[in-house]
Amino acid sequence: MQLAEQVQTGFTGLLDHPFRTFLTMLGIIFGVGAVIAMVSIGAGAEREALEELKKFGDSSIRVSSVEIQGERLAEALKKQARGLRMTDVACLASACPFIDLAVAEKIDEYSFYSLNSEPLAKIIGVGPGFLQASRFETERGRFFSDEEQQSAALVTVLGAGVASEVFGLVEPVGQVIQIERIRLRVIGVMKPQGSGSGKLAIKRRDHDRDVYIPVKTSLQRLERWPVEDKDLYHEINSIWIEVKEGYDLLAARDRVATILKRRHSDVDDFEIQVPLEILQQSQKTQNLFNLVMALIAGISLLVGGIGIMNIMLASVNERTREIGVRRALGASKRDIVVQFLVEASLISILGGLIGIFAGIGISWLIALYTGWTTAIPISSVLIAFLVSISVGIIFGSFPAAKASALDPVKALRYE
Amino acid sequence: MIKTAQLQRYFRSGESCVKAVDGLDIDIAAGEFIAVMGPSGSGKSTLLYVLGAMDRPTGGQISINGKRLDLMDDQECSDFRNRELGFVFQSFHLLPRMTLVRNVELPMLYAQVEAAKRHARAVMMLQAVGLGDRFDHFPAELSGGQCQRAAIARALVNSPALLLADEPTGNLDSKTGLEIIGIFQALNRQGMTIVMVTHDENMARHAGRIIRMRDGLIERIETVSKPLQAVLPAEVETSLREVRHAAC
DSSP states (O other): OOHHHHHHHHHHHHHTSHHHHHHHHHHHHHHHHHHHHHHHHHHHHHHHHHHHHHHHOTTEEEEEEOOOOHHHHHHHHHTTOOOSOHHHHHHHHHHOTTEEEEEEEEEEEEEEEOSSOOOEEEEEEEOTTHHHHHTOOEEEEOOOOHHHHHTTOSEEEEOHHHHHHHHTTSOOTTOEEEETTEEEEEEEEEOOOOOOOOTTSOOOOOGGGEEEEEHHHHHHHSOOOOOSHHHHHOSOSEEEEEEOTTSOHHHHHHHHHHHHHHHTTTOOOEEEEOHHHHHHHHHHHHHHHHHHHHHHHHHHHHHHHHHHHHHHHHHHHHTHHHHHHHHHTTOOHHHHHHHHHHHHHHHHHHHHHHHHHHHHHHHHHHHHHHOOOOOOOHHHHHHHHHHHHHHHHHHHHHHHHHHHTSOHHHHHHOO | OEEEEEEEEEEEETTEEEEEEEEEEEEEOTTOEEEEEOSTTSSHHHHHHHHTTSSOOSEEEEEETTEEGGGOOHHHHHHHHHHHEEEEOTTOOOOTTSOHHHHHHHHHHHTTOOHHHHHHHHHHHHHHTTOTTOTTSOGGGSOHHHHHHHHHHHHHTTOOSEEEEESTTTTSOHHHHHHHHHHHHHHHHTTOEEEEEOSOHHHHTTSSEEEEEETTEEEEEEEOSSOOOOOOOHHHHHHHHHHHHHHO
């Protein structure tokens, strides 16, 4: 008997009990749906984390200042510690041969004046090499020259968001903005960056709202009114470090930490983050999550498979006489095995297909209502589908073998 | 056509052994119409199923059309049943969730006949047994006589040389039973060998020979000198002949 005929016969058999067939399918539907939905969350998170890493670079280290106050601050000051400073940047660059770039970053929040508006933005003082370390690009105009960096020139490069907010359709390059009492000439506008999702657990602000100025301009020309000692403790907020190719990133991190710790008299006033390491850690967590999900999905599919076996055994029992009749009319044992295997496989294939669509739907709903990024890898769909077919074949085998082993005469006389 | 030598079919159950068929020597020529009679438990149905390659003998030899059934494996037995035998049962054994035409198509399905040809032949066969207008009905929608005629159509679709019938009139009233016997006689006149198990003496008298069994043994074999003739409409006989010729 040809397979097409077997499939048709199988469908007929299943349609005899549509509700029972549907209930049997549910186990597979839930199993496959859960796999697709959970994998989509994991894959979405991984994709986002990788995109984040791309922005940070896989050879970068971030040193950030940690605010200290009260007794700890007093103790630090007693130890002559002075927080994160420009001298740290210079020292790291000269002491560490593996450092390609070390860029200082000073962040201040100011209201600044343009010709016609007064938005609040972050004024970011950045050292030479910032563009390379950050992998940012200018959209219009240019970034600071070395000469402008050295001379603390009164120039600025605007984040894309600030530029459009302040100047609208007017070309910002060449315009002047005012921060407190200093006036800065706009020499460039950055490409839109978008805000980070935080999937890498690294603080990323909305860079489109940055107003960049040379770090020396920030330190020497911007007026500040420190209220407490802590406001004066750190000179800069962070150091962007790019490690040369071929160097071990974690060893580099340890070396940077040792140097800074010594320079800061063992005061814990900074933290070091390695985006690649964080990604690897998040991937480990993700793998664990995937393993747990696979286990849950596996149990669900196992339960679904047992459901199929149960129903198929009932079906064999119910159709014993039919098996006898088919054998009398010339069906071989193989024909009977194939007939029941096809039925079991149809249940699992249909369940798998519905499960795939259900999983895609759930994934879409999760993305819609939680804002999480979800992604459905084609491999997960294929694997889920193949597993569901296998479940049908594996759990249908025993009932099929039982059906084919029936004595034709006894089967015919079965009441 | 059918030859058995010391044919045995014993059933073992623990210590006891039931000798359902106990060393039968039978010789049936091609084109004979044989009735097998005997009380319940005499082994007549067991003999029929052994002849039909549904049950395996535990001893002796059996050959049909020169083929040794006792030496065949399961696959060969299935092929043999499919191509060389037609079965008719007391309770028809039509599959209830299939239309008549799909029921009649079943043996051809296992013979790998292509779908269009299969359907056409099933319809033709149903027309031949007078069910041309019922081919898309389900068995539950038909009378017992109609069901048995459909079962005969199913038994004939692969043009077997031998028809085995197990109490084919047992579930029918005598008038309808005679109609079925009429079809058997018509088929027998066209050269088909028929072995029919029956309890009904009157039905058995339509056969050419009667094998009487008791306790697994042949009690006696009678030749019916003047078999009774069941009336069958001439057009049914004609269409049966036509459809069987078309198949050949």
